Amino acid sequence: MSVMGILLLSFFGVLLLGAGACYGYRLLLSRVLLSRIRDGKRGVKLPSYTTVFSFFLFAALVLLVMIFFQALYQRDMPESVKFFLTDQQWGYNRILPRYLWVFTLVGVFDWLLHYLFDCVRHKSFRLNSFGVFPVALHVILLVAVGYLLYLLEHVIPAFGDHLYLCTAIVYCACAVLWTAGKAILCKRRRKELLWDFGRTFFTLASVLLLMFLGSFYSRELPPVAEWIVGGCALFGLLFDLVRSSVQTVNFFSELRAQEEEFAKRTQEEREDEAFKGEMKEALSQLPQRFFLHYRWALLWKFPHSLAFWEREMK
Amino acid sequence: MDVKVRLCCREEKREELERMLRAGGFTVSADGELVLSEENFFPDRFLVQNERGENVLLDREEIAMVESFNHDLIFHSRGEKFRLRERLYVIEGELPSDDFVRVNQSAIINRKKLVKIVPALGSRFELILEGGIRTSVSRTYYAEFKRRFGI
Incomplete structure (x- = not known):
């Protein structure tokens, strides 16, 4: 059986097994919890239903990402997908244009800063803030902007020469718009707004610094790094979608x-x-x-x- | 000004307290808006209104759930609903915390009346009580609920 066959079989296997296991665990948990609450029985702490569900979801998503990469490796993807995932200018051996990894990297970096800022704000390492959602959102937004710049490069060649600077400027504009939109739509309290703005401006300063530093170095990355970043982006997107x-x-x-x-x-x-x-x-x-x-x-x-x-x- | 006070205390103290309150110019009444309650005292019965508007005494043990609705509290018991004009936090203090648990912003349940508990995604529990009453443990009360029952 081919690698792709094994991966597909594993994926559907995990889905079926996960569905069965989640259903069974939910029934079991329901009985155990009822006896503990009604009769006051004590026992070992059980993993939550969400944890069990997330475990299988995680396994399925990892397999899905592997299937995606296998498909890329086999080069048997449709032409339309190939157009969006490969940089024809550099040939098919370079998966994902350079704009993608730059923007993805910025997204992940920004999310990490957001997380750290939240930890400082709440004076604890809150797992709630450590969501995949912010990563996915940043990645999608930035990839979209990345493609826009990529297309613009064909019109204004100078864009390519100042990749990091352009990224920083576009990113700053996006972040300001995003924060302003959030402030207006969410009708947040003044204190929260202050935190939001503070966090965004702190992030902006860091991103600008990163971009300026980056502009002194080569913009080339080994293909494996692009694969990893692309995989993370896809994983974040799928996970968050579910x-x-x-x-x-x-x-x-x-x-x-x-x-x-x-x-x-x-x-x-x-x-x-x-x-x-x-x-x-x-x-x-x-x-x-x-x-x-x-x-x-x-x-x-x-x-x-x-x-x-x-x-x-x- | 006539100020109505509702007394929430043990029977042996009631007479004396009522006398003192009357002497101070207060009126002691079951529908008083001010509540004078004794610490660690949990009344066995509550004076509530049934759906026909009649005042009835409801045994504490019979209560399955208390939920706030507008300015009133709805007591669910034996498949019926009873109304009381009171705040949920006041009643929460009058119910023993061994048996009664706050599960969300607007409901307190009697754990002994729980029939089914269904874990749900996103840190929640769906609860079904006697009489088919449904409610859920909200995210805010989830951690406390789990800690309380060691689950």
Whole structure:
């Protein structure tokens, strides 16, 4: 059996095994937890359901990345994919144009700084801040900007000569826009805003320094580094896609329950000022929650829900 | 001004306290908005309103869940709902923490009435109580819930 065959078989095997194991573990955990809560029994601390689920998800994603690289290695990808993943100017032996790794590297670096900044802010190493999501988001944004610059290079050749400087400028502009957008859309408190701006400007300064230092050195990287960075980007993207989809489904089921509860209210209850205030607050939090956690899937559902609440509040 | 006070204390102390309060110009009433409660005292019964608007006494042991709804509290018990105009944190203090657990911003459950607990993704537990009442342990209360039961 070919390498690709083994990888594909392993991938589907992990999916099936994972589905079975998660289902079984959920049932087992449900029984154990019930007996511990109701009867007050004590026992060993069990891994959470999310941990078990994440383990199989991780295994499946690793296999998926391996399949992707194997496909690249075999060069049997479609022409359209080949166009986006290879730099034709340099030949097919160089996977991913140089812009991609530069921008990806900046994304990962920026995320690390964000994480450290969060740790300082909360005076502890919070695992919550160590999300894959920020990496994926940065990588996607930066890769998109990277491609834009790559295309611009064909129009303005000077772009290629000042790669690091251009990267820094574009990155700074993106970061400022991003922070401003977050500030407006999330309606954050002043103190939080201050932290957000502080963090962004600290990151900007570091990125600028990195870019200027980088401009003194060669912009070439060995192909293996490009492979690693590309793999990380893809892994982050896939992982986050699944994670945020699950979160989105949870969010909308919660929202549906709220809508149902609202529909049960009598007219008199709806006119109650305190209740109105409560609902207005919930409504004002919707864009924030969506903006912070549920960017990916079911985008069409959000305007629908927003319209529902706005209609009901009138 | 007539100030209504609700007394929450042991029976042996009640008479004396009522007398003292009346002497001070207060009215002792079961629907008083001010609550004078004795530390570490948990009432066995609560005066609540059923769905027909009648005042009834509800045994603490019969309560499956207390949830806040608008300015009221809804007591779920034996498949029925009872209403009480009170704040959730006040009732939380009147329920023994051995049996009653806060699971989210608006609900307290009786652990003895738990029928099913389903772990969910994203640090949550779905709970099903007697009478098919559903609620969930929110992310905020998840860690405390786990610590409390050693799970």
